[in-house]
Amino acid sequence: MKSVLAVLTVLAAIVAIWYAACVPMNIKGVLTDLERAGAQVVPEGAVARRDRGAFGLVAKNSFAISATWAQERPRLPAPHQVAVELWQTTVMKKITSKRSLVFHAWVTLSATLMGFAIGTGLGILLAVGIVHSRVMDMSVMPWAIVSQTIPIIALAPMIIVVLYSIGVQGILPKAIISAYLSFFPVVVGMVKGLRSPDAMQIDLLKTYNASPAQGFWKLRLPSSMPYLFASLKIGIASSLVGAIVAELPTGAVAGLGARLLAGSYYGQTIQIWSALFAAAILASVLVGLLGVIQRITLKRMGMA
Amino acid sequence: MTTTVIEASGLELTFQTSDGPVHALKDVNLQIEKGDFVSFIGPSGCGKTTFLRVMAALEQPTGGSITVNGMTPEEARKNRAYGYVFQAAGLYPWRTIAKNIKLPLEIMGYSRADQDARVEAVLKLVDLEGFGGKYPWQLSGGMQQRASIARALAFDADILLMDEPFGALDEIVRDHLNEQLLQLWARTEKTIGFVTHSIPEAVYLSTKIVVMSPRPGRITDVIESPLPKERPLEIRDTPEFIEIAHRVREGLRAGHSYDE
Known part of the structure; x- marks a missing residue:
């Protein structure tokens, strides 16, 4: 109960700061609109207000504060505006509609899940190779690290262009960019996990004359499970980011990334913010889902 | 002699x-x-x-x-x-005691029926009858070490x-x-x-x-x-x-x- 109160307090503080930030962010636009509508604002004329500080304008025109939370195209939309937009584009729209966020979220989610599956599979395979072969450890690991130092926003268009030129388009290029981001945490986590059995455990298997394959299936793989789940949680969030980023340079017409892009073209800040929130909610749901699977799996394995 | x-x-x-x-x-x-x-x-x-x-x-x-x-x-x-017993019991937390004892038997390729019979026999030897279905964390340190001895005995090594x-x-x-x-x-x-x-x-x-x-x-x-x-x-x-x-x-x- 006490922790619920604490969580709500933090939430309330964030919302309060957000509302407060809307006032100076939006005041100039609001005053211009009000003046156009015939209201008396201080000082008069948009040119006179251009170089004035936002806080000074707020102080002189305090009657306009409530209007900063109700603009049609605010610089910073107020929380309730985003909430209303989210509500209207999810619950109030048919999910087949092009204006439904659920539709766009599904487009991004399908690429995310496909990329996550590819990235996880690739990550586990690489980790197995790295753990069992010194050559792979020395040759693959540095490249895996280098791959993550290149900004994905720079790489994504190239991947899409290259894939397009060999005839690959649709969901796959998005999934590959998403996999590009998600394989790395899996490699790092699985290498650590597969190496986690201590010397005594390895010696024990040696006394049974166990083959490397038996050691892998019976000891290394089960031991790595807690590490794998920690990696998967990071990996799925990266996958989602990858899928959204992949939608940006392609001029995609559907997906959360497309919503972000369209919103910024037409100055629809409320649409941008609701797409951002949709992405954040989607990511938390995915990570939460993995957390549940992790708890069940590790509990059944007696490791939680 | x-x-x-x-x-x-x-x-x-x-x-x-x-x-x-x-x-x-x-x-x-x-x-x-x-x-x-x-x-x-x-x-x-x-x-x-x-x-x-x-x-x-x-x-x-x-x-x-x-x-x-x-x-x-x-x-x-x-x-x-030989069977080897280490200072720590080293039981796998994801396996029950019986499954832990079966570990060397699985690796050495004993038949399923033989595995079950051997687990029963060695559990009796170390006084852990009835604990086969428990997980290691459910046992005390001494019982865990007995289970690890049972594991070393399971494949009938002389030493x-x-x-x-x-x-x-x-x-x-x-x-x-x-x-x-x-x-x-x-x-x-x-x-x-x-x-x-x-x-x-x-x-x-x-x-x-x-x-x-x-x-x-x-x-x-x-x-x-x-x-x-x-x-x-x-x-x-x-x-x-x-x-x-x-x-x-x-x-x-x-x-x-x-x-x-």
Whole structure:
């Protein structure tokens, strides 16, 4: 109960700061609109207000504060505006509609899940190779690290262009960019996990004359499970980011990334913010889902 | 008639480290007969664990020779000559006790039915009947170590090598397990190699006590125990017991300078 109160307090503080930030962010636009509508604002004329500080304008025109939370195209939309937009584009729209966020979220989610599956599979395979072969450890690991130092926003268009030129388009290029981001945490986590059995455990298997394959299936793989789940949680969030980023340079017409892009073209800040929130909610749901699977799996394995 | 199970002669093992060579074992000669209960005792660094690991082919000697059942340690391992018990139970948390005991059996390719029968048999041997379905965390430390002994016994090795198996347990549990180990030894007639740093434990359990000392790791005394095979815990208060314990202590003192 006490922790619920604490969580709500933090939430309330964030919302309060957000509302407060809307006032100076939006005041100039609001005053211009009000003046156009015939209201008396201080000082008069948009040119006179251009170089004035936002806080000074707020102080002189305090009657306009409530209007900063109700603009049609605010610089910073107020929380309730985003909430209303989210509500209207999810619950109030048919999910087949092009204006439904659920539709766009599904487009991004399908690429995310496909990329996550590819990235996880690739990550586990690489980790197995790295753990069992010194050559792979020395040759693959540095490249895996280098791959993550290149900004994905720079790489994504190239991947899409290259894939397009060999005839690959649709969901796959998005999934590959998403996999590009998600394989790395899996490699790092699985290498650590597969190496986690201590010397005594390895010696024990040696006394049974166990083959490397038996050691892998019976000891290394089960031991790595807690590490794998920690990696998967990071990996799925990266996958989602990858899928959204992949939608940006392609001029995609559907997906959360497309919503972000369209919103910024037409100055629809409320649409941008609701797409951002949709992405954040989607990511938390995915990570939460993995957390549940992790708890069940590790509990059944007696490791939680 | 006795048969020699383990025979070491002129055994040497030198580790090359950045601080120069470390002589873990030097000129070690020992014969272990079938059915012996041999304890290795000495201060840390005397090579007692290394010696046990050489018998199990977990370390390669750098000189001399050692045979287990007349074979090299590697061949003996392939013939499932020994079970090894480590200081920590090392049970897999994701397996039940029964499944943990099945681990070596699965690896060695025993049939499913045979596995079940063996698990039942060894659980009975270590007094853990009815605990097969439990997970390791549901058992006390002493019970976990008994389960790990059961695991080492499951594939019917003639030799049981134990590296301070009760070192991490408290003394009361330890006494109890020592008593049980003797009963188990009497019932199974295995040959047991047992590393310890407790003098009473070594004297209570062993038919043969090997006293070792460090720098270089070597054998300083081998004591054949005159105690009967049947040993209640009270035997530790008899003059014979105290006399052997005294000799072990003298051997340890002679081989080890505490001034260092």
